[in-house]
Amino acid sequence: MREVSVDVHREAAIGATDRRLFGAFVEHLGRCVYGGLYEPGHPSADARGFRQDVLALVRELGPTILRYPGGNFVSGYNWEDGVGPVTDRPRRLELAWRSTETNEFGTNEFIGWCRQAGIEPMLAVNLGTRSPDAARRLVEYCNHPGATALSELRRAHGWEQPHGVKFWCLGNEMDGPWQMGSKTAQEYGRIATEAAKMMKWVDPSIELAACGSSGRNMPTFGTWEDVVLEHAFDHVEYISLHTYINNYAGDTAAFLASVDLMDRFIDEVVAIADAVAARRRSAKRIMLSFDEWNVWYRTRRTPEVRVQPGWPVAPPLLEEIYNVADALVLGGMCISLLNHADRVKAACLAQLVNVIAPIMTQTAGPAWRQAIFWPFAHLSHFGRGRVLRARIDSPTYSATYFDPRGAQDLYFPLPQAPYLKLAAVHDSDCGALTLFALNRSLTEEMPLRVTVDGFSDLAVDQALQLHDTDLEAVNSSQQPDRVRPSALSGVRAEGGRLSANLMPASWNVIRARVA
Ligand code: AHR
Secondary structure (H helix, E strand, O other): OOOEEEEEEOOOEEEEOOHHHHEEEOOOOOOOOEOOOEOOOOOOEOOOOEEHHHHHHHHHHOOOEEEEOOOHHHHHOOHHHHOOOHHHOOOEEEOOOOEEEOOOOOHHHHHHHHHHHOOEEEEEEOOOOOOHHHHHHHHHHHHOOOOOHHHHHHHHOOOOOOOOOOEEEEOOOOOOOOOOOOOOHHHHHHHHHHHHHHHHHHOOOOEEEEOOOOOOOOOOOOHHHHHHHHHHOOOOOEEEEEEEEOOOOOOHHHHHHOOHHHHHHHHHHHHHHHHHHHHOOOOOOOEEEEEEEEEOOOOOOOHHHHOOOOOOOOOOOOOOOOEHHHHHHHHHHHHHHHOOOOOEEEEEEEOOEOOOOOEEEOOOOOEEEOOOHHHHHHHHHHOOOEEEOOEEEOOEEOOEEEOOEOOEOOEEEOOOEEOEEEEEEEEOOOOEEEEEEEEOOOOOOEEEEEEEEOOOOEEEEEEEEEOOOOOOOEOOOOOOOOOOOEEOOOOEEEOOEEEEEEOOOEEEEEEEEEO
């Protein structure tokens, strides 16, 4: 391939990454909670049943905020079932994933787990089967200091201090017919507004995300955001986006190119939110919460891996095994998020453990990292700072993305995809410039030259690559380190320029010290 060139300038920034951009998601689904975070009796579990081997991997992964308890699950959840003495908690039929929910783990256990992990909690309220009243009562239970029935109930449950949860989601995927209590945009816009008002009257310091479309391929996408924000604009800070990228077609080049639809989706939602603002002559800017994103397809449409017969407790569901190609796509998604740091202020990789997750466990056995663990960990550890606007001169290719909706086969022509997808982040606190670079060519090495302006000094500190001649290689309990990053050699810094040679189909992280 011909040389690919990139120019960045210290003063030309897109925006600063928010701490909450590096979040993940925990749902009562399959073995995410039970057998994932929580497994009393496991050799590594502490007195509260929290698996310490999982916690160690979570710390290494580095999520900063965790969305809980769903997902589709939240739309049928009674939060009251999951608090108080465990022996009094009801077992319930859980309709989203056709399981039995024991409620052994609930809001307080989740907060306790987050505190131990040093992660901010993000709670979703049920606006499917329940009303705004249940939502404002949960805010009072969690965040009010005391001297009211609900806050005293929390204290009686052993939580003297308020949880202080700041970030709340107003339901989940309310546009989806699969959702319990799904709604039209008008219905949801009204109920979200009423819930938002009351939740903020209880605690004015909270921030709220309204549900956007559950995917860009939804028939109501666009209209949904517009109508919902017409109702809720004055009461929310965020609108949500969800994206799961697939490779159903087995076309890896298109799979890698399809990441660019995430950029387009973000731009479209920003445009709609700003159009609502313009109609009101408002200077307020609604920010984006990309609170579900990942690669997901192998376990998505197969009925037996979505639900199992007999209402089991914590059955293995959606246990997607991720390969190198998936990890590359996930790296591309990380770059899309970084390059929209001005408007995407929160994001949650869906999910954290076992269920479409970077971390896998065996019940009563070990825990290990999946291939997608790596790009996310790089994002979280090295993505803090100001994202610089990169001018990229790269050859491009064309592809078509197959993104089915229900029984319908949808094909989306993709924009011409540059072989190089890249984000550059300057962290002035630690004097580092990090380049995240994806070479999407499946066959050709990429000679890369990056001109870095506005810095007086430049020295290569660390360079990593995720590259494997077998794009289908995976990690497993037997081979937990089959897929892992290696050193990227030959990266040079000279006179304000960085040069490197990127392997075909590779995810690369180059960190330079700058002054
Ligand atoms: O993350 C799995 C599911 O995907 C979530 O429950 C739902 O919100 C989405 O459709």
